[in-house]
Amino acid sequence: MAVSQKSLLASVPTQLFIGGEWRDSLSAQTFPVHDPATGGVLTEVADATIADGTLALDAAVAAQQDWATTPPRERGEILRRAFELITERADEFALLMTLEMGKPVAEARGEVAYGAEFFRWFSEEAVRIHGRYAVNPAGGSRLLTMNKPVGPAFMITPWNFPLAMGTRKIGPAIAAGCTMVMKPASETPLTMLALAALLTEAGLPDGVLNVITTSDTASVSEPIIRDPRLRKLTFTGSTAVGKLLVEQSAEQLLRVSMELGGNAPFLVFDDADVDAAVEGAMLAKMRNIGEACTSANRFLVHESVAEEFAAALARRMGALTVGKGTKAGVEVGPLITDKARDGVHELVTDAVDRGARVLTGGEKVAGRGHFYAPTVLTEVPADARLLREEIFGPVAPVTTFADEDEAVRLANDTEYGLVAYAYTRDLGRVIRVSEALEFGMVGVNTGIVSNAAAPFGGVKHSGFGREGGFEGIHEYLETTYVSLNP
Known part of the structure; x- marks a missing residue:
């Protein structure tokens, strides 16, 4: 039976998601989410403060070590369950995206299928994080390389693809063993909040994914980016904003991936x-x-x-x-x-x-x-x-x-x-x-x-880094080289 707009909106969380808990903003303030087809207000969501952003990063940092040592198969199975749940609820996600973003429902269903595919793809990549063993060309020692999770990541997604822009960042981060703070666009936060609830249902541990919604992205984001505990920044959006974020990321020399404008x-x-x-x-x-x-x-x-x-x-x-x-x-x-x-x-x-x-x-x-x-x-x-x-x-x-x-x-x-x-x-x-x-x-x-199986990304002012494909997971991995003397 098709879900109604009213019941769907009533079922979507509107609070911040931090450390596995739904909570109000510390300021107790909210901001409206509008229907672009009518200009009317769909609902109100929590308006995070700078302090809320810090709490979200605290939660991600606290969960990082346990999550990094979680077996890859277990991480992959969570993504696989999430893929299946999204597929089962395709109509609900499609309607929600149409309400807050405007695209026709038929096209929104296409995004649901595309967005879910990143979870299926990276569920399979989680168990294929390979290292290398080689003999030193000069003889004697052995060369061992291993890939490790980068660490806590801050993700900023745009409004135009509310589901897919999130899944193609969250998928490889989960597969690699990274925790996250996600900041969806203020125009379309509902799909991401619904996705966070679904991932919890799929078994994602508390603190691995934290979602903060805010009407003041710049003020809330900058302290997170400049925090020395953060190790990764990923952004999809305009080139102008991307350049500013890259400048901010330089202070901590973060691993950065940018998917920016196009022509x-x-x-x-x-x-x-x-x-x-x-x-x-x-x-x-x-x-x-x-x-x-x-x-x-x-x-x-x-x-x-x-x-x-x-x-x-x-x-x-x-x-x-x-x-x-x-x-x-x-x-x-x-x-x-x-x-x-x-x-x-x-x-x-x-x-x-x-x-x-x-x-x-x-x-x-x-x-x-x-x-x-x-x-x-x-x-x-x-x-x-x-x-x-x-x-x-x-x-x-x-x-x-x-x-x-x-x-x-x-x-x-x-x-x-x-x-x-x-x-x-x-x-x-x-x-x-x-x-x-x-x-x-x-x-x-x-x-x-x-x-999802291909590397998405650009050159020049369209950014750097790749999302999807075999390359996508490496944006969330660091390489350690070990010299072994047998």
């Missing part, structure tokens, strides 16, 4: 299957309403197929149904805040003022909520801001190129380097372009690259 190019070559490219473009652009760091931000299309591609994309984008994500048939939900919607419209207006042509959309949707019409622009000039800045909304600017060299040059002409997409049927071009693109990930003839 993804979507290349369509003259030999591409245009219909397939449009299908991929819809996935790369409209996943999560365009509010994703992996979202295609610039459509670079060969001049011989640009008109055909843009017209087909505009037809598809213009036919999408916009509305509250809980309603049947809705394909595009609201943006997270009115400020976010204003920012998207400002970028569109700037492009149009500079000469871009609107094929569809280009305007705010009237009425309650933070809705913006799916938009396709052509004839976008090179100096338009939306070719340089992350749009984070349902807007597709189309520009052209003449040859492969120009396509690569335009694609790389950005400070960001998270993901790029390319559509072509030429295998040689696939290799050449993939090697030439300055991005941490490349999607060839596909509009989705995210996969």
